[in-house]
Amino acid sequence: MAMNPAPPNSTNNANASSGTLRAMPSVPGSPTFSPLYRQIKALITKSLQSGEWKPGELIPSEVELANRFKVSQGTVRKAIDELAAENLVMRRQGKGTFVATHQEARAHFRFLRLVPDEGVPHYPASKFIEVKRVRAPADVARLLDLKSGDAVIFIKRVQSFDGVPTIVEELWLPGLIFKGLTAERMVEYKGPMYGLFESEFATHMIRASEKLRAVVADADAAELLQVAPGTPLLSAERVSLTYGDKAVELRRGLYLTAQHHYENELN
Amino acid sequence: MAMNPAPPNSTNNANASSGTLRAMPSVPGSPTFSPLYRQIKALITKSLQSGEWKPGELIPSEVELANRFKVSQGTVRKAIDELAAENLVMRRQGKGTFVATHQEARAHFRFLRLVPDEGVPHYPASKFIEVKRVRAPADVARLLDLKSGDAVIFIKRVQSFDGVPTIVEELWLPGLIFKGLTAERMVEYKGPMYGLFESEFATHMIRASEKLRAVVADADAAELLQVAPGTPLLSAERVSLTYGDKAVELRRGLYLTAQHHYENELN
DNA sequence: AAGTGGTCTAGACCACTTT
DNA sequence: AAGTGGTCTAGACCACTTC
Numbered sequence: 202m203a204m205n206p207a208p209p210n211s212t213n214n215a216n217a218s219s220g221t222l223r224a225m226p227s228v229p230g231s232p233t234f235s236p237l238y239r240q241i242k243a244l245i246t247k248s249l250q251s252g253e254w255k256p257g258e259l260i261p262s263e264v265e266l267a268n269r270f271k272v273s274q275g276t277v278r279k280a281i282d283e284l285a286a287e288n289l290v291m292r293r294q295g296k297g298t299f300v301a302t303h304q305e306a307r308a309h310f311r312f313l314r315l316v317p318d319e320g321v322p323h324y325p326a327s328k329f330i331e332v333k334r335v336r337a338p339a340d341v342a343r344l345l346d347l348k349s350g351d352a353v354i355f356i357k358r359v360q361s362f363d364g365v366p367t368i369v370e371e372l373w374l375p376g377l378i379f380k381g382l383t384a385e386r387m388v389e390y391k392g393p394m395y396g397l398f399e400s401e402f403a404t405h406m407i408r409a410s411e412k413l414r415a416v417v418a419d420a421d422a423a424e425l426l427q428v429a430p431g432t433p434l435l436s437a438e439r440v441s442l443t444y445g446d447k448a449v450e451l452r453r454g455l456y457l458t459a460q461h462h463y464e465n466e467l468n
Numbered sequence: 469m470a471m472n473p474a475p476p477n478s479t480n481n482a483n484a485s486s487g488t489l490r491a492m493p494s495v496p497g498s499p500t501f502s503p504l505y506r507q508i509k510a511l512i513t514k515s516l517q518s519g520e521w522k523p524g525e526l527i528p529s530e531v532e533l534a535n536r537f538k539v540s541q542g543t544v545r546k547a548i549d550e551l552a553a554e555n556l557v558m559r560r561q562g563k564g565t566f567v568a569t570h571q572e573a574r575a576h577f578r579f580l581r582l583v584p585d586e587g588v589p590h591y592p593a594s595k596f597i598e599v600k601r602v603r604a605p606a607d608v609a610r611l612l613d614l615k616s617g618d619a620v621i622f623i624k625r626v627q628s629f630d631g632v633p634t635i636v637e638e639l640w641l642p643g644l645i646f647k648g649l650t651a652e653r654m655v656e657y658k659g660p661m662y663g664l665f666e667s668e669f670a671t672h673m674i675r676a677s678e679k680l681r682a683v684v685a686d687a688d689a690a691e692l693l694q695v696a697p698g699t700p701l702l703s704a705e706r707v708s709l710t711y712g713d714k715a716v717e718l719r720r721g722l723y724l725t726a727q728h729h730y731e732n733e734l735n
Numbered sequence: 736a737a738g739t740g741g742t743c744t745a746g747a748c749c750a751c752t753t754t
Numbered sequence: 755a756a757g758t759g760g761t762c763t764a765g766a767c768c769a770c771t772t773c
Contacts, residue, residue, distance in 0.1 A: 236742055262758060273744045278759085286553075288735060294759050295751030312734050409734040414725040415682040415700035433682035433700045439734075458681040465732060467579050467676040467706075468555060503761055529739060540763045545740085561740045562770030 241270055242280035249289060249300060250444035256302035256399050260290065263298075289407060303395035303405065312395070312409055312439070315461050317362065324393070325360035325368065330425070332356050332384035334376060341373045344440055344451050352376030356387070359425050367461060369425045370454035378404055378449060404449055409441040413463065416455070426457050435463060508537055509547035516556060516567060517711035523569035523666050527557065530565075556674060570662035570672065579662070579676055579708070582728050584629065591660070592627035592635065597692070599623050599651035601643060608640045611707055611718050619643030623654070626692050634728060636692045637721035645671055645716060671716055676708040680730065683722070693724050702730060 235243075245266070254260045263281065267274040281298055284290045288311070291299045302308065309324055316322045337345065337353040347353070353373050360368040372394075374382070379402055390397045398404045414436040423430040434455040441450040456463065512533070521527045530548065534541040548565060551557045555578070558566045569575065576591055583589045604612065604620040614620070620640050627635040639661075641649070646669055657664045665671045681703040690697040701722040708717040723730065 238742075264758085275745085276743060279742085281759095292759065293752090295753080295757085297752095297758055314732075314734075411732045411734060413680060413702065413730040413732065415702040415723070417684070417698075417700045431684075431698065433684045435680065435682040435702070456682070463680040465581075465678045465680065467581075467678060505761075531739085542764085543762060546761085548740095559740065560771090562738080562772080564739055564771095 237272060238276045238279040238283075241266075241272060241277055242283055244270065245280060245284060246289070246444065252403060254300050256300050256405055257304060258300050259297045260300060287407070301405070301407075303393060303399050308395070309393050312406070312441070313393075314463050314465060315368070315456055315458075316464050317461050319460075323362070325362050326364075327387075328359045328361070329384055329388060330357040330359060332382075332387065337373070341451055345373065345375055345448050347375060354379050354382055362461070365460065366426045367457045368454055369422055370452055372453075373451040375449060378402060398450075404443055406441040406443055406450065408446070409439050411437050411439045413437050418455070422455050426455070428457065432457070434458070437463070504539060505543045505546040505550075508533075508539060508544055509550055511537065512547060512551060513556070513711065519670060521567050523567050523672055524571060525567050526564045527567060554674070568672070568674075570660060570666050575662070576660050579673070579706070580660075581730050581732060582635070582723050582725075583731050584728050586727075590629070592629050593631075594654075595626045595628070596651055596655060597624040597626060599649075599654070604640070608718055612640065612642055612715050614642060621646050621649055629728070632727065633693045634724045635721055636689055637719055639720075640718040642716060645669060665717075671710055673708040673710055673717065675713070676706050678704050678706045680704050685722070689722050693722070695724065699724070701725070704730070 245260070248254060248260075260266075261269070263274050263277045266277045270277065281290060281292070285292050285298075288301055291301055293299065310316075310322055313322075333355050334352055335355050336350045337347050339349045341347075341353060342349045342351060345353070353376050356372040356374070358370060358372075359366050360370070379398070382402070386401070387394070387397065395406055398406070416434055416436045418426065418428055418430055418432045418434050420430050422434065423432060426432075426434075435458050437452075437454045437456065439450070439452040439454070440448050441452070443449050512527070515521060515527075527533075528536070530541050530544045533544045533548075537544065548557065548559070552559050552565075555568055558568055560566065577583075577589055580589075600622050601619055602622050603617045604614050606616045608614075608620060609616045609618060612620070620643050623639040623641070625637060625639075626633050627637070646665075649669070653668070654661070654664065662673055665673070683701055683703045685693065685695055685697055685699045685701050687697050689701065690699060693699075693701075702725050704719075704721045704723060706717075706719040706721070707715050708719070710716050
């Protein structure tokens with residue numbers, strides 16, 4: 202059995218028809234080539250980036266996308282598989298595929314790796330020390346892909362677990378993107394700042410990279426954390442990226458690691 | 469076109485034949501069920517664990533494994549996809565699939581996240597301070613899944629980059645597994661310790677989890693790192709696991725982060 | 736030319752959710 | 755019952771490596 206009822210399709214079949222996709226390797230060994238499912242993935246990513254489907258929303262079903270792009274369901278599936286692995290979307294059997302969002306409790310601990318030595322992680326309370334518009338210093342500008350002197354929003358706050366001040370952090374945000382962000386709005390907003398960024402500034406962080414160091418508390422940090430100057434603190438500098446790997450946040454935190462530690466899995 | 473030439477197979481087809489696989493959900497909502505490709509994955513992992521295919525070696529081709537397990541190539545492929553994602557194997561188009569190994573330069577930086585602030589990462593030189601067999605203290609025993617008092621090997625060493633002492637670390641290894649590990653052998657062995665563990669003790673680390681803290685140098689660490697007591701140091705406690713998620717190494721390191729930092733990607 | 740992994744398709748059926 | 759993602763199969767062809 203299993204004869205060959207005329208090749209149901211050959212090579213890059215339904216190809217020439219609708220035109221756009223399937224960038225065949227124009228010249229053997231050419232630079233521009235990527236498999237179909239990556240092209241589909243790029244198209245879906247573009248729709249995410251453009252806001253066609255917003256965080257928390259359902260995206261079209263695999264069958265629907267397959268029809269739209271004129272490819273098989275399996276190819277769409279592979280594209281979405283990768284997006285799910287990168288946490289850009291979330292699949293739910295029987296329901297559909299949802300755009301990732303920072304509005305859920307789950308998401309809170311994706312970027313916050315500081316956990317208590319004992320007990321379960323919970324979200325800290327924030328106290329804002331300072332919020333102002335300033336011109337970007339050279340180092341901040343470089344990390345955020347801005348020009349030195351461009352407008353940025355500067356935020357300084359202290360976060361406490363169970364009333365114990367544990368984190369003092371400074372945030373730098375591109376003024377152009379976060380225009381209109383006020384201290385009042387942040388104080389009134391409950392939950393992680395990434396939720397606010399997403400719902401009010403259409404900016405969804407997809408990835409971040411951190412550099413960790415050990416430092417000692419200076420007078421300012423010591424006072425804010427209510428510890429002696431010279432107390433060792435874990436310094437974390439985080440650059441967060443949105444779609445297209447565009448840097449949109451610089452965060453510099455000092456963590457008191459007396460009752461907490463930074464947890465990391467190496468795979 | 470594309471008619472239906474009698475279902476080439478139905479449901480869990482070639483099933484009843486060879487027997488073993490395809491644990492159907494005996495009772496709807498039963499606890500024991502996993503898709504075929506995960507069962508295949510488990511079988512392959514068992515062969516890796518048993519040493520049937522050793523680190524660096526080629527495993528059988530997808531077609532061959534499909535024949536062996538009486539499943540389609542696609543199912544084997546999905547199993548191997550997951551193993552590759554977990555870094556247990558490495559695929560190379562045209563050549564085959566290889567068992568992951570710590571013998572390659574690439575592998576050196578998988579677990580060593582400390583990188584220089586400037587310039588490219590390179591591997592440090594080791595100086596061994598102490599190597600001895602001891603009885604496991606309670607905390608070490610707990611982390612290594614041993615009994616308090618069980619034999620363990622204790623190693624203390626300092627690692628330098630370009631002659632600058634940067635890491636002082638203590639390793640605790642189960643005596644049963646690493647029987648015969650001597651200071652001489654370690655000194656004479658070039659390259660990362662995980663390479664030695666793999667080639668001489670048939671122990672391949674597949675994953676690790678680290679807890680990071682900021683501490684200050686005590687007199688001992690200060691002397692070894694040639695810094696003043698009170699200098700802030702990044703403390704990293706790492707538990708490394710081998711196949712079956714069995715803990716086989718406890719490593720406690722103190723990192724001088726003056727010229728280096730710990731780099732972490734958050735996805 | 737032969738073998739290996741990589742891509743793509745088509746179709747069937749399963750598990751879960753909603754109507 | 756209908757729709758969605760999840761699994762499994764079979765087969766074709768491509769890209770890369772080795773003989």
